[in-house]
Amino acid sequence: METQKIGVALGSGSARGWAHIGVMQGLLELGIKPDVVVGASAGAMVGASYAAGKLDLLEEWVLNLGWRDVFGLLDLHLDGGLIQGKKLFNFFDEHMAGMDFSDLNLPFAAIATDLESGREVWLREGALADAVRASISLPGLFKPYKAPNGRFLLDGGLVNPVPVSLCRAMGADIVIAVNLNNQIVGKHFRNPRKLGLITQLPVDHPEANSVQEQEESNEILNKLSQWFGLEELRNGVEEHVEHEKSTPGMMEVVATAINIMQDRITKSRMAGDPPDLILNPDLTHLGLMEFYRGDEAIKEGRAVVDRKAKDILALVASL
Secondary structure (H helix, E strand, O other): OOOOOOOEOOOOOOOHHHHHHHHHHHHHHOOOOOOEEEEOHHHHHHHHHHOOOOOOHHHHHOOOOOHHHHOOOOOOOOOOOOEEHHHHHHHHHHHOOOOOHHHHHOOOOEEEEEOOOEEEEEOOEHHHHHHHHOOOOEEEEEOOOOOOOOOOOEHHHHHOOOOHHHHHOOOEEEEEEEEOOOOOOOOOEEEOOOOOOOOOOOOOOOOOOHHHHHHHHHHHHHHHHHOOOOOEOOOOOEEOOOOOOOOHHHHHHHHHHHHHHHHHHHHHHHHHOOOOEOOOOOOOOOOOOOOHHHHHHHHHHHHHHOHHHHHHHHHHOOO
């Protein structure tokens, strides 16, 4: 009798995606080694790292990612996206340069979206870093990825936020899905302390002890103040006064719209092709761009596995 394969579908969610690191670590601690892993957006980044045997290296890199690393990449010219993304892909340049899908330890695939046709694209061959770059290209935040065939690819979460269907197509008989967008709609809307893309305002750290570091911090904070429509961002205090009838800012609208879209599409796709088990990390307190809060996300990833450990083990025992 052929052994049934366990697959894990890692969903999109931008900065919330670091929770996938904790989820995969938690599954391994339960003695569960997935036979197939697929991912959309940040799920593709973590899934690729796991399949390449570099999950621990990714965790170390994420835990050392500071807010200045992220917001220092803001591009006010909006050349296809708010963030250039180079820093966020340095991990692949440092640890997975030249790696191909054929070099991986187990079957892996990433989801992307064709900008022109709107079709779902399954990335299963070629350069691993290119597939991840395409899958994580969230509109408005990251620049679209130009594929070798000239097509522009966007974030896979636009069409398949939790790619259960791809996981089954890759040969998984049992699918564990990780949904990062559960109950996210409306959490950050019209709240002066939660701006959608960021929920904790960065501060000019006193340990930045050089004049250059202070100037860099000030420049970043000035960019944030322009983009989020705030008069002042200092010491974590927002001095902008928001009136009840004021129009929401552009980035607030973008973040809220992305949350609504991914929530609705996730529910629709999983209703048509439900996973065997769903893990819903509680990450509503994290904004889309808070990649520097990886420690919180990873811990919650582990925690959700702990909470569902009995169900996970029962599912695996049924194979």
